[in-house]
Amino acid sequence: MSTLAIDKAGPTRKTKYxxxxxxxxxxxxxxxxxxxxxxxxxxxxxIYMLITSLKxxxxxxxxxxxWWVYHPTLSNYVELLTSNQFLTFFRNSAFVxxxxxxxxxxxxxxxxxxxxxxxxxxxxxxxxxxxLTYLIPDTLLFLPxxxxxxxxxxxxxxxxxxxxxxxxxxYPTLTVPFATWIMIGYFASIPKELDEAAIIDGASWFQTLTxxxxxxxxxxxxxxxxxxxxxxxxxxxxxxxFTTSTDQLVLPVGIITSLIKGDxxxxxxxxTGALLGAAPPLIIYAFLMDYxxxxxxxxxxxx
Amino acid sequence: MADVTLRKVIKRYxxxxxxxxxxxxxxxxxxxxxxxxxxxxxxxxxxxIAGLEDITDGDIMIGGDVVNDVPPKDRxxxxxxxxxxxxxxxxxxxxxxxxxxxxxxxKAEIKxxxxxxxxxxxxxxxxxxxxxxxxxxxxxxxxxxxxIVRNPKVFLFDEPLSNLDAKLxxxxxxxxxxxxxxxxxxxxYVTHDQVEAMTLADRVVVMNxxxxxxxxTPNELYHKPATRFVASFIGSPAMNFIPCRLEDxxxxxxxxxxxxxxxPLPPARxxxxxxxxxxxxxxxxxxxxxxxxxxPHSEPGIEPFDAVLDVTEPMGMETLIYFTLEGxxxxxxxxxxxxxxxxxxxxxxVDLNNMHLLNEVTGVVL
Amino acid sequence: MADVAIxxxxxxxxxxxxxxxxxxxxxxxxxxxxxxxxxxxLLIAILVIYPAFYSLHLATLNKSMQRFIGFxxxxxxxxxxxxxxxxxxxxxxxxTAVVFKALIGFIVAHFVHNIPAKGQRKWRGMLLVPWVxxxxxxxxxxxxxxxxxYSAFNYTLSYFGIGPISWTGDAYWARFSVILVNIWFGAPFxxxxxxxxxxxxxxxxxxxxxxxxxxxWQRIWYVTLPMMRNIIAITTLFSLIVTFANFDIxxxxxxxxxxxxxxxxxxxAFRVGIEGGDIPLGASVSLxxxxxxxxxxxxILRDINKRGNEx
Numbered sequence: 001m002s003t004l005a006i007d008k009a010g011p012t013r014k015t016k017y018x019x020x021x022x023x024x025x026x027x028x029x030x031x032x033x034x035x036x037x038x039x040x041x042x043x044x045x046x047i048y049m050l051i052t053s054l055k056x057x058x059x060x061x062x063x064x065x066x067w068w069v070y071h072p073t074l075s076n077y078v079e080l081l082t083s084n085q086f087l088t089f090f091r092n093s094a095f096v097x098x099x100x101x102x103x104x105x106x107x108x109x110x111x112x113x114x115x116x117x118x119x120x121x122x123x124x125x126x127x128x129x130x131x132l133t134y135l136i137p138d139t140l141l142f143l144p145x146x147x148x149x150x151x152x153x154x155x156x157x158x159x160x161x162x163x164x165x166x167x168x169x170x171y172p173t174l175t176v177p178f179a180t181w182i183m184i185g186y187f188a189s190i191p192k193e194l195d196e197a198a199i200i201d202g203a204s205w206f207q208t209l210t211x212x213x214x215x216x217x218x219x220x221x222x223x224x225x226x227x228x229x230x231x232x233x234x235x236x237x238x239x240x241x242f243t244t245s246t247d248q249l250v251l252p253v254g255i256i257t258s259l260i261k262g263d264x265x266x267x268x269x270x271x272t273g274a275l276l277g278a279a280p281p282l283i284i285y286a287f288l289m290d291y292x293x294x295x296x297x298x299x300x301x302x303x
Numbered sequence: 304m305a306d307v308t309l310r311k312v313i314k315r316y317x318x319x320x321x322x323x324x325x326x327x328x329x330x331x332x333x334x335x336x337x338x339x340x341x342x343x344x345x346x347x348x349x350x351x352i353a354g355l356e357d358i359t360d361g362d363i364m365i366g367g368d369v370v371n372d373v374p375p376k377d378r379x380x381x382x383x384x385x386x387x388x389x390x391x392x393x394x395x396x397x398x399x400x401x402x403x404x405x406x407x408x409x410k411a412e413i414k415x416x417x418x419x420x421x422x423x424x425x426x427x428x429x430x431x432x433x434x435x436x437x438x439x440x441x442x443x444x445x446x447x448x449x450x451i452v453r454n455p456k457v458f459l460f461d462e463p464l465s466n467l468d469a470k471l472x473x474x475x476x477x478x479x480x481x482x483x484x485x486x487x488x489x490x491x492y493v494t495h496d497q498v499e500a501m502t503l504a505d506r507v508v509v510m511n512x513x514x515x516x517x518x519x520t521p522n523e524l525y526h527k528p529a530t531r532f533v534a535s536f537i538g539s540p541a542m543n544f545i546p547c548r549l550e551d552x553x554x555x556x557x558x559x560x561x562x563x564x565x566x567p568l569p570p571a572r573x574x575x576x577x578x579x580x581x582x583x584x585x586x587x588x589x590x591x592x593x594x595x596x597x598x599p600h601s602e603p604g605i606e607p608f609d610a611v612l613d614v615t616e617p618m619g620m621e622t623l624i625y626f627t628l629e630g631x632x633x634x635x636x637x638x639x640x641x642x643x644x645x646x647x648x649x650x651x652x653v654d655l656n657n658m659h660l661l662n663e664v665t666g667v668v669l
Numbered sequence: 670m671a672d673v674a675i676x677x678x679x680x681x682x683x684x685x686x687x688x689x690x691x692x693x694x695x696x697x698x699x700x701x702x703x704x705x706x707x708x709x710x711l712l713i714a715i716l717v718i719y720p721a722f723y724s725l726h727l728a729t730l731n732k733s734m735q736r737f738i739g740f741x742x743x744x745x746x747x748x749x750x751x752x753x754x755x756x757x758x759x760x761x762x763x764x765t766a767v768v769f770k771a772l773i774g775f776i777v778a779h780f781v782h783n784i785p786a787k788g789q790r791k792w793r794g795m796l797l798v799p800w801v802x803x804x805x806x807x808x809x810x811x812x813x814x815x816x817x818x819y820s821a822f823n824y825t826l827s828y829f830g831i832g833p834i835s836w837t838g839d840a841y842w843a844r845f846s847v848i849l850v851n852i853w854f855g856a857p858f859x860x861x862x863x864x865x866x867x868x869x870x871x872x873x874x875x876x877x878x879x880x881x882x883x884x885x886w887q888r889i890w891y892v893t894l895p896m897m898r899n900i901i902a903i904t905t906l907f908s909l910i911v912t913f914a915n916f917d918i919x920x921x922x923x924x925x926x927x928x929x930x931x932x933x934x935x936x937x938a939f940r941v942g943i944e945g946g947d948i949p950l951g952a953s954v955s956l957x958x959x960x961x962x963x964x965x966x967x968x969i970l971r972d973i974n975k976r977g978n979e980x
Contacts, residue, residue: 031780038777039795041853045810046802048821052813066821111709118702126706132966133717135907137914139935140959143942143952144720144727147734173716180709193388196355201402201453202376205701211401215392234803236917237935241943252805256921267813274806285801289794292801296858297865 046278052271053077060267076272086273088247089254092164093277096250097232099168104175104228109221112183113209117195127184134177142241145170149242164248170238175228182227182298186220187213223295226288230281251277305366305379305456305489306331307352312361314347314513321347323513324361334483334490338500339510339536346461348510349493353459354378366456381450382459386466387442389434389449395421396430399449413452420451423485424478440471447479451486458483460492464499476502497537501525509533526657531666534588534659540623543594543633545587546663549579558587558655561629569604569655576660579669588659588668591623594635596643597652604656615643624649727952734949742953751929751937756957758844759933763913763961766851770912771905773852774859779889781860782867793864800857808921811850812837815922840930843923847931850918855911859904866900867893903972906965913961934958 052060054072064070080086114120115127149166153159160166190213198208214221239253246258255273259266285292307329314322322344329335337345350356352363354375362369370378381402389398399420400413421427424444434442443463450458463479464472480503483490494500500507501521509516509524509532517529528534534542547560556573559565568576579585597607613632616623617639624635624643635651637643660669731738746752781792799807814821815836823833836846870893878888894901916935919925925932925940932940934957942951 027783031783035777035780035784035792035796038773038780039792042796042799042857045807045814045853046798048814049806049810060819066819066824107708107712110705114702114705118698118705120699120702123702123706126710128970129713130709132969133713135910135962135965135969136717136721137910137935137958137962139914139916139938140724140955140962141717141720143938143948143955144724145716146943147727147948148720148723169716172712176709176712177717191386191388193384193386194390196353196375197382197384197388197390197449198401199355200353200375200380200382201449202405203401205698207405212390216390218392230801230803234805236803236805236920237939240920241939252803255809256805265813265816267816267819270809271813274809278802278806281801281803282798285797286794289790289797293793293797293861293865296800296861 046275049271049275049278052267053275055268057266057268076268077276080269080272080276085246085258086254089249089251089258090276092249092254093233093251096164096167096171097229097280099165100171100175100232101225101228103168103172104179105221105225107172107176108180108183108224109214110209112180112187113213115180116184116187117213118205130177130180130184133173134181138174138235138237141173142237146241161242162244162248164243164250166242167232167235167238167250170242171232171235174235175231179224179228182224182295183217183220185298186217190216219291219294220298222288222291223298226284226292227295229284233277233281306333307457307489307491308362308364309348309352310362310364312348312351312363313359314344314351314356315359321513322351325515327508327515327518329489329491331489332487334492334503334505335508336492336494336500336504336506337508337510338494338497339516341495343510344513345493345495345510349459349461349491352457352491353380353382379456380459381453381455381457382461383443383446383450383463385462387434387446387463389442389445391434394431394433395426395437395445395448398434398445399430399452402449402453416452416454417448420448423451423482424448439467440475443467443475444478447482451482454488456489458488458490458492460490460494462494463492464494465496472499479503498539501537507537509536511536528659528668530668531586531588531661534661534668538590540591540634542659543587543589543591543631543635544661545589545631545633546629547585547587548583549576549581549585551581558660560587564608564628566606566608566653566655572604572655572658572660576669579660584663585669586661586663588661589653590657591634591636593654593657594624594633595652595654596637596641597650605652605654607650607652609648610651611648612643612645615645624651724952724956727949728956730949732947732949742950745950746953751932752954754929755932755934755937755954758931759913759957761844762848762851762915762919762931762933763909766848766855766912767905767908769848769852770855770859770908771901773856774904775863775901777856777860778863778867781864793861796860797857799854800861804854804917805921807854808850808918811846811853812922815846837923838927840927843927843931847919847922850922851912851915854918855908859908862900862904863897866897870896899972903969906968910962910965914958 048067051067051069053076054069054074056071056073056075059069059071111130115123115130146161149160153161160169194212194216195208198212203211234252235250236252239250243249243253246254249257251273255270255277259270259273307327309325309327312322312325313320325344325348327335337348339345347356351358352365354370354373358371363371365378365380390401393401396417399417403413403416417430418427421430424447426441426444426448429437429441429445434445437445446463460479464475467475476499479492492499492503501524504521506518507521507524508518511532517524517533519527524533524537528537528542531544535544545560547558550557550559550565552565552567556568556576557565558568598605601607610626610628610633612624612626614625616625619639621636622639622641622643624637626633626635637649637651641649643649661667662669727734728742729737729739731741777796781789781796784792813819817835817838820833820836822836826832826834835842837843874892874896875888878892883891913933914935915933916939919931919933919936920939923931925936929937934954938951938955940951941954942948945951
């Protein structure tokens with residue numbers, strides 16, 4: 001009986017094995033082929049930014065191969081980086097992002113700690129509410145917010161519209177809910193015995209937060225910080241609606257409104273500006289990819 | 304160092320009573336183990352002593368002071384948790400010193416205490432490592448070290464060994480006992496493992512359904528269980544319970560199990576059970592080691608009977624045998640050379656000098 | 670510990686006397702917790718909840734916001750052809766883009782998962798770049814790639830005798846272009862999510878399926894997809910909301926043109942409300958994004974409840 005089975009299985013098993021490894025090789029080749037295709041698709045726009053940024057306006061308007069730089073020049077970079085206007089945009093963007101990140105973390109870390117550990121009446125509802133808030137898009141709120149700030153200005157005489165710091169009030173509505181959500185997830189994954197041990201060791205709630213929770217949840221804090229920064233840096237709608245004077249603009253809006261004059265597109269400078277504008281998030285991404293991805297996936301896996 | 308006293312302690316969650324009135328006196332230097340099945344309220348009791356749970360009613364005293372309203376950090380206790388609860392971002396030394404640093408002890412003092420505890424627990428070379436780099440047993444030692452350096456009035460252990468594998472558990476059990484012999488701190492230890500309870504405790508507190516079933520030394524619990532629960536919980540394999548009745552036969556007291564099987568009670572036992580109603584449904588409680596193969600010569604109180612074995616489990620130094628009697632599965636321990644085989648008949652003997660008689664309805668040992 | 674705060678109501682009269690201290694401490698803790706969440710609550714209440722309701726109010730006012738006109742704005746919208754164009758385009762845009770993002774994300778995630786583990790990081794890193802670049806910046810690059818006179822795409826296509834294509838000038842091509850850019854931007858997000866989900870499927874399941882005689886396709890259908898169902902659902906839901914509410918890409922690439930053919934709710938609300946100065950009408954337009962949000966909220970709440978019950 002058993003010899004029969006072996007006889008039968010013997011030859012087929014051999015060919016099967018061979019075909020499987022051949023299948024595997026082909027699957028691998030196809031995978032690489034398509035990955036290269038998708039990588040090209042993904043990287044063409046940024047690479048084209050770089051190509052264009054290295055061209056003079058003469059070369060851009062010449063009928064040469066657009067995919068190649070025949071006379072590379074850094075003049076676009078020199079021009080932008082010495083232009084006060086562009087530096088103002090950059091400075092505004094940096095200020096806004098750094099402040100927003102600070103505000104976001106100051107609000108969301110204590111809130112997440114309270115929501116995940118010190119439950120109180122309505123805390124569960126609030127945690128769910130925080131997540132739902134994250135789903136409300138900026139495009140639904142910009143008109144009422146604009147009107148609210150206009151009315152606020154009329155009533156109090158404090159003019160917030162067309163000041164870069166109005167963004168410090170607006171961006172946290174986009175960053176805080178998600179950052180809080182990420183932090184709730186990270187804090188919840190810390191075993192309860194750890195804070196009980198800290199309590200028995202004599203730590204107050206505040207000390208438990210600062211000396212145990214924040215250090216232990218550092219990956220989450222980094223992920224939330226990166227998230228808040230990239231959102232602030234990339235936000236386009238709010239600055240477009242709320243700021244108009246050139247000295248109050250942040251980078252994305254600044255590039256589009258100042259470098260596009262009517263129908264005249266200075267593509268060399270636009271691409272240079274776009275590339276410089278994309279640089280900070282790209283650099284952070286390059287160095288902290290794992291945290292970046294952790295923050296990205298945290299929303300769904302913990303939601 | 305201090306004694307711990309619980310007076311009518313009750314813990315109620317909404318409408319569920321987790322702990323239903325516990326009275327317990329723990330003497331200074333004593334090692335007391337709370338043992339019971341999960342959900343019996345032993346952990347809640349420990350956490351109330353720690354101050355991690357407030358008490359619904361009653362009083363808890365540590366060193367003579369009522370600590371009902373005292374927060375955990377002011378109770379001068381130390382606790383070892385089931386999953387160790389080591390701070391993952393701190394080194395072993397930092398873990399152990401965290402409590403002392405919060406209380407602003409001088410650096411030199413902290414260092415002396417860490418060195419001392421590390422030496423006692425044999426973890427001197429680990430003090431600069433992070434918990435992640437430690438094995439389960441080493442983490443357990445560090446968790447104990449963290450408790451020791453605090454030099455508290457009371458040690459509290461919450462199932463500290465249940466995350467370890469069987470071999471390591473035995474080793475750490477001995478380690479805990481050694482530490483207690485050295486520091487002599489009053490200890491309350493919670494476990495669901497009766498072997499741990501028996502081996503570690505000066506006194507064992509058996510809990511069930513939020514109440515104390517029995518308090519006693521390990522030997523008292525084993526040989527003089529007060530209730531069916533204690534009798535079946537302590538000892539492994541567990542005590543056998545065989546439905547039976549008492550009957551008077553010619554002025555002597557017999558214990559009748561089936562129509563065919565009845566044993567005369569030894570005189571001492573007969574005297575003790577004389578007052579028991581003859582119509583009550585009773586249980587004969589016999590530990591497996593008191594059901595053995597029959598010896599050729601008869602001894603007083605050891606009564607032979609025949610059984611057909613269902614299953615045998617050779618353990619090496621002995622063989623466990625299982626058979627059915629009056630619908631109850633009975634376990635006995637016989638000599639490996641007694642010829643016990645699956646499905647074969649064997650002449651056995653029951654040692655009635657070590658029997659227990661229980662009321663089947665109330666579960667009380669008579 | 671957490672339960673204590675909720676369940677420590679002093680039910681027993683005799684107990685309150687002795688338990689004052691701890692009770693007070695717990696109350697303090699609960700107050701502290703509330704104070705720690707107060708900034709969050711204020712932020713959400715003032716800058717999210719209030720404006721959301723305020724926009725409902727705004728939608729019932731006339732252009733100068735002096736007079737209540739009930740459903741006047743909506744009646745006006747329903748009569749305009751552009752509005753129906755926007756509704757149609759919003760749905761086409763969101764559904765097509767999400768379907769392709771999900772599909773491409775799934776396929777690419779599989780390819781990345783297929784190759785040896787040590788190379789995966791590099792590929793994942795490259796493929797996520799579109800998601801990392803601020804969309805306003807990358808859309809500018811696309812705009813330049815689609816340029817009517819200097820399009821690098823048309824230059825390349827001319828070698829194959831195709832084109833020139835009016836990428837943003839022709840209504841249909843413009844619709845294609847905005848969807849293409851949205852897919853380019855959003856597919857990496859799906860890829861990353863699916864990749865994380867793929868990694869969480871235990872290898873033994875595939876081995877068991879292989880032993881049961883399942884082929885490659887059956888393994889995906891019977892093992893991978895069911896195991897990833899939750900992630901697929903939630904990612905798609907997220908993406909549907911975000912895509913429906915998209916602004917940057919359409920605004921920069923076509924600004925709604927040509928002839929309003931690529932306007933979606935957000936860009937049209939901006940055109941009407943900010944550029945046209947009719948905030949109530951703009952608010953009415955943006956309110957049409959609300960139903961999709963509500964549906965998503967219901968699904969997510971149900972999911973959270975289900976998880977709550979399971980645990």
